[in-house]
Amino acid sequence: xxxxxxxxxxxxxxxxxxxxxxxxxxxxxxxxxxxxxxxxxxxxxxxxxxxxxxxxxxxxxxxxxxxxxxxxxxxxxxxxxxxxxxxxxxxxxxxxxxxxxxxxxxxxxxxxxxxxxxxxxxxxxxxxxxxxxxxxxxxxxxxxxxx
Numbered sequence: 373x374x375x376x377x378x379x380x381x382x383x384x385x386x387x388x389x390x391x392x393x394x395x396x397x398x399x400x401x402x403x404x405x406x407x408x409x410x411x412x413x414x415x416x417x418x419x420x421x422x423x424x425x426x427x428x429x430x431x432x433x434x435x436x437x438x439x440x441x442x443x444x445x446x447x448x449x450x451x452x453x454x455x456x457x458x459x460x461x462x463x464x465x466x467x468x469x470x471x472x473x474x475x476x477x478x479x480x481x482x483x484x485x486x487x488x489x490x491x492x493x494x495x496x497x498x499x500x501x502x503x504x505x506x507x508x509x510x511x512x513x514x515x516x517x518x519x
Contacts, residue, residue: 373435376414376444383412386430401425406492417443461507476513483515 374382387397398408401422410416412426423440426432432440453459476485489512497504 374439376439376442379436379439380412380414382436383426383430383432386432387412390430392429397426397429400429404491404493406494411440414444415446417441480513481515483513485509485511486514487511 387394394405394409397412398405401408401411401418402425403411403422407416411418411422418426418440420437420441423437426440427437453462477483491508491510493508495506495508497506
């Protein structure tokens with residue numbers, strides 16, 4: 373049986389060899405392209421139906437299906453980001469994270485944004501100077517409680 377990292381590599385290679393896009397795989401399993409990419413790259417748990425649908429599209433075996441259904445070790449994709457796209461997101465949080473936190477807490481009070489009750493979307497925004505990437509992160513606000 374492959375470990376989660378090896379399975380993610382196998383999935384990525386199958387996706388490329390079949391010429392599939394994340395949106396197409398999302399349609400197959402019934403989820404957004406963003407969640408599908410996270411799940412098939414080892415960061416989310418798939419239901420049996422989702423795992424079997426992905427397996428059918430990517431020629432995965434029964435052990436791969438079991439692996440996709442096992443709870444992942446989330447956040448284990450990297451320690452220090454080296455990919456330029458991911459590093460820029462990391463850099464954005466280093467530069468603007470404290471300000472975003474301050475604004476959110478001014479609006480909502482003392483708390484955090486959920487990464488469990490959460491969605492993320494990536495959209496292309498046409499621009500004459502070069503298209504822009506719009507990344508929207510939306511999570512339930514969870515206030516800290518006093519006890």
